[in-house]
Amino acid sequence: MQKTILIVEDEDILREIVKDYLLNEGYEVLEAADGKEALTIFEEHEVHLIILDIMLPELDGWSVCRRIRKSSNVPIIMLTARVDEDDTLLGFELGADDYVTKPYSPPILLARAKRLIESRYSSAENESKEDTLSSSGIYVHFPSRTVTVDGETITLTHTEFEILTYLMQNQGIIITREQLIIKIWGYEFAGDDRTVNSHIRNLRHKLGHKATCIVTVVRAGYKFEGNV
Structure with missing residues (x-):
């Protein structure tokens, strides 16, 4: 089954770049430019992985992660600034599975996403x-x-x-x-x-x-x- 990835990023150019990489790998992609929109999309669609920026309008990434974790264990990759080490730890405490620091390489982000999806939806049974x-x-x-x-x-x-x-x-x-x-x-x-x-x-x-x-x-x- 084709896997769906939700990108939550308020920078349009970054979101489009990541979207293109994911589409080229055969994933279905949903997009949100702010935290509230992200929660609405998540509630209305089946999502297999979320790429979630921390700094978002309306509702920040921490709040989005916290709310999603109340009802779902969907894999979450958080995007954080390299200098904000405490942000990274907070994200993990709230239930994030991985993080990628900004500025980041889209191929690296794609590799992290693929690893989480393969681990979450196939390898556990195989192992x-x-x-x-x-x-x-x-x-x-x-x-x-x-x-x-x-x-x-x-x-x-x-x-x-x-x-x-x-x-x-x-x-x-x-x-x-x-x-x-x-x-x-x-x-x-x-x-x-x-x-x-x-x-x-x-x-x-x-x-x-x-x-x-x-x-x-x-x-x-x-x-x-x-x-x-």
Whole structure:
């Protein structure tokens, strides 16, 4: 099925350039020039990925991301200025999956989008020989990408889902932050350890009393320990 990408960017020239790249790759493209328009389009169409600028008229990118995350785990790439490192971390805390810094190369943005779409809509099933994964009351169903904790469904972003399943599939093994970055975002990712820490913190919060299953190993990384 053809995937639809929503571009939320108030600079017309930038939006058109990115749109042309995406169309040439066979994606269907929707456009919004401000935050309110973006939310309206998202509610009215099936969207598989959002490219979301932070600085927008009407409603900023953080607010858009926060509202979308209340009802959807659609992959979100945020666009941020290189100097605004705190903006990047805030975006991750609100549920963004990746970010690209401005000024950016459209081919790099396209590569990030393709990676997220392929990971979100195809590779999760291919990476696991089984449709399900479970440990310590945490149950993962790969085809629907749903996660339950003691029978209660929790909503994870694409990146949180990928981190959780990667740790669970390697239960008892220490996974370094570098391994997580390469696995989730790829070699070209420009973030640092704080990016990983932010996603782990969000994931633990959503796991509630099962958060202790994700153990921090000082100066090494993280590991999933069952039966906690």
